[in-house]
Amino acid sequence: MQTTSLTLLRRLCQPHEPDAWSRFVRLYSTGIYSWVRGLGLRHDDAADIVQDVFVTLVQKLPEFRHQGGRSFRGWLWAITRNKCREWARRRELVLVPAAALAEVAGKDDEPFWEDEFRRHLIGQIASVIEADYPPEVWRAFWEHVVEGKPAPRVAAELGINLWAVYTAKARIVTRLHEEFPDLVAD
Known part of the structure; x- marks a missing residue:
């Protein structure tokens, strides 16, 4: 099952769609935060990186295309991972042991906590309408x-x-x- 709404992604690319962005942030921020924390960053640093990811998404989302089987979450994971790497380079830090980084580097489209992220996203969607x-x-x-x-x-x-x-x-x-x-x- 595809777990990213293409309709929502299209709405995000339209000007003046604050409701779409509110929904998107609500659905994805905790998952992105979990990805970042999974790389070993502290809460405050992870929160900053989540914000950096959303800034990048505002700029780059109109360029995203489903090509060659690449999923939106795979693309989002690549942006998140790159923001973490930039953060670590600025501080000359290693996020996780080198062997683990090598393993993670080969998983562009399916991060190792993909199932957790998918469960979170489905839970967020349910919370939108349950009330x-x-x-x-x-x-x-x-x-x-x-x-x-x-x-x-x-x-x-x-x-x-x-x-x-x-x-x-x-x-x-x-x-x-x-x-x-x-x-x-x-």
């Missing part, structure tokens, strides 16, 4: 779709009608398609 639904509707959706429980079991556990589970799924999946059209797999 718009009653708790029992959200729970029915989450348990059936995300946790993969059979709908009859979810209905029995929650004490609701089977069709309420299917309705919750349909409503929230439709909303996800509306909010993140390029992100949600059918």
Whole structure:
């Protein structure tokens, strides 16, 4: 499943799209921060680098193209890694042991904490829309779709009608398609 919304990326390239940037920062800042901390930087330095990454994105995002299978997250990872290297060069520091750096250097498109970042991104997306639904509707959706429980079991556990589970799924999946059209797999 693709986990970067191409629609959101296109909106970021348009002038006067503060809502798109707010959503993007909300979705990606913690993941970028985790990447930077994973390279051994302290909190304050990591926060500064996250800001540097976003400044670079504002400048370079219109140039980004999906080419040769290169993902947006791979491109974002390369920018983040380069900002960390610049930071380390200015301070004449080594971020992690040389052997680990050599291993990481070969993983341009899939950093070793990619799964963690993907889970974070999906969690952030869920938090954007969860508040718009009653708790029992959200729970029915989450348990059936995300946790993969059979709908009859979810209905029995929650004490609701089977069709309420299917309705919750349909409503929230439709909303996800509306909010993140390029992100949600059918």
